[in-house]
Amino acid sequence: MLTITCPNCGPRPVEEFRFGGELPQPPANITGEFERDLDRVWMFTNVDGVQVERWFHEAGCHRWHTARRDTSLDRFVD
Amino acid sequence: MNEFVETLLELTWHEPKSSYDVVIIGGGGHGLATAYYLATRHGITNVAVIEADYIGSGNSGRNTTIIRANYGIPESIRFYNHSVELYRTLEDETGCWIMHANKGLIWMAHTETGMRAERSRVQLNNACGVETLLVDPMEIKRLCPQIDLSGGGRYPVLGASYHVPGSTARHDRVVWAYAQGAMQRGVHVLQGTRVTGLLRDGDRVVGVRTDRGDISAGVVMSAVGGDVSTIAAHAGLRLPVRTHPLQAFVTNGYAQGLGPIVSSTDLLCYVSQTARGQMLIGHEFERESSYSRQSSFQFLQSCSLKMALLLPFVRNLKILRQWTGRCDISADFSPIMGFTGVDGLVITTGWGTWGFKGTPAGGEQMAELIATNRTPDLIAPFALSRFAADHAMADQGSTGTR
Numbered sequence: 001m002l003t004i005t006c007p008n009c010g011p012r013p014v015e016e017f018r019f020g021g022e023l024p025q026p027p028a029n030i031t032g033e034f035e036r037d038l039d040r041v042w043m044f045t046n047v048d049g050v051q052v053e054r055w056f057h058e059a060g061c062h063r064w065h066t067a068r069r070d071t072s073l074d075r076f077v078d
Numbered sequence: 079m080n081e082f083v084e085t086l087l088e089l090t091w092h093e094p095k096s097s098y099d100v101v102i103i104g105g106g107g108h109g110l111a112t113a114y115y116l117a118t119r120h121g122i123t124n125v126a127v128i129e130a131d132y133i134g135s136g137n138s139g140r141n142t143t144i145i146r147a148n149y150g151i152p153e154s155i156r157f158y159n160h161s162v163e164l165y166r167t168l169e170d171e172t173g174c175w176i177m178h179a180n181k182g183l184i185w186m187a188h189t190e191t192g193m194r195a196e197r198s199r200v201q202l203n204n205a206c207g208v209e210t211l212l213v214d215p216m217e218i219k220r221l222c223p224q225i226d227l228s229g230g231g232r233y234p235v236l237g238a239s240y241h242v243p244g245s246t247a248r249h250d251r252v253v254w255a256y257a258q259g260a261m262q263r264g265v266h267v268l269q270g271t272r273v274t275g276l277l278r279d280g281d282r283v284v285g286v287r288t289d290r291g292d293i294s295a296g297v298v299m300s301a302v303g304g305d306v307s308t309i310a311a312h313a314g315l316r317l318p319v320r321t322h323p324l325q326a327f328v329t330n331g332y333a334q335g336l337g338p339i340v341s342s343t344d345l346l347c348y349v350s351q352t353a354r355g356q357m358l359i360g361h362e363f364e365r366e367s368s369y370s371r372q373s374s375f376q377f378l379q380s381c382s383l384k385m386a387l388l389l390p391f392v393r394n395l396k397i398l399r400q401w402t403g404r405c406d407i408s409a410d411f412s413p414i415m416g417f418t419g420v421d422g423l424v425i426t427t428g429w430g431t432w433g434f435k436g437t438p439a440g441g442e443q444m445a446e447l448i449a450t451n452r453t454p455d456l457i458a459p460f461a462l463s464r465f466a467a468d469h470a471m472a473d474q475g476s477t478g479t480r
Binding site for chain 1: 318
């Protein structure tokens with residue numbers, strides 16, 4: 001993973017970006033309001049596979065974008 | 079073949095039985111230590127430790143072998159201090175030489191903010207009965223003459239906290255000492271056996287599904303490093319854990335010898351000398367969560383630059399090899415030990431960058447938890463339920479965790 005494609009700036013070196021972590025997505029089977037908040041704040045799917053995550057183009061357009069990355073191979077997927 | 083390996087040849091490797099009192103997933107330090115203490119302290123020997131690869135092939139064989147207790151919150155200091163004490167007597171207890179060496183740990187600061195953190199660390203450590211001293215640059219030079227106090231002209235050393243009990247031990251030998259002690263008392267260690275799921279009876283976990291057949295168990299413990307979220311997902315459990323790679327490397331031998339372990343919290347790197355004389359150098363964990371064990375040139379470049387500023391002699395050394403492990407970084411950087419809220423499943427995870435130093439205490443306390451079915455006081459603050467109760471144990475007291 002040496003480059004990241006920014007939707008505004010195109011392919012740029014990974015050093016320009018800051019990792020924003022996986023997009024919090026509490027599963028549908030968690031229904032209670034407190035339990036959903038708890039999950040959103042603290043819990044992670046932490047999947048060994050394709051993860052939906054946030055990236056911040058710190059040294060570029062200063063915008064956040066959402067990307068999909070295969071965490072077992074460390075490669076972005078469409 | 080060395081003397082140590084020959085003693086291991088007397089071990090008996092078993093085929094899996096269909097049922098055990100306790101099944102431990104993960105044959106690393108924590109899993110094997112738990113099995114060892116179950117057998118020695120509680121007489122529970124109908125235990126299986128299931129390891130996907132060979133024992134110690136995960137983070138137990140990839141860490142930088144440092145043992146210390148200079149943490150930043152009282153609960154952690156007490157827990158790791160207990161671990162330091164268990165390490166000190168481990169050779170006598172198991173009869174295995176783990177190459178334990180007390181070296182002292184210099185934890186340097188290059189900024190006023192860093193010094194403030196070290197001052198409060200020293201106060202807190204002493205209040206909890208752990209010997210950590212505040213030392214000035216001249217004292218650092220006396221403890222370790224190789225350090226460039228100007229930090230290559232870029233990172234002047236303002237002072238340090240000196241953690242007297244700081245030690246190293248050979249990580250593989252710790253794993254094998256526990257494995258040997260457990261197996262000689264009847265524990266089954268199943269290498270090359272992959273857990274593919276958990277057996278459920280309603281909400282209760284009653285065993286594990288493996289590629290060598292189903293195994294039922296009274297209690298299942300996950301001592302998995304790296305893949306813990308996958309194991310927990312089999313029980314419908316979500317964890318406050320992310321998996322991040324952590325890299326390290328060793329150089330060729332340095333004949334003169336480096337006395338203490340040297341660490342810089344501001345530069346996020348640390349070094350110790352192995353028994354073979356190699357410099358073992360580590361770094362903070364990678365920012366991006368990942369399951370990949372790909373090592374990077376970028377890491378070698380940035381880490382060796384920082385180390386060359388602090389210890390100029392490393393410029394003349396060659397890098398022999400580098401490797402990567404997967405760290406389970408918990409949301410508050412402290413380990414998660416104990417009951418999970420799922421009946422029949424207990425867990426020890428979130429060890430992040432300090433699983434090796436916590437191995438004996440973690441194993442001993444988890445064994446007590448399984449044997450007595452109640453949480454020992456020492457690890458009560460580290461329960462998974464702390465997140466729902468809003469009692470996060472925020473402690474970024476590690477060079478690798480900032």
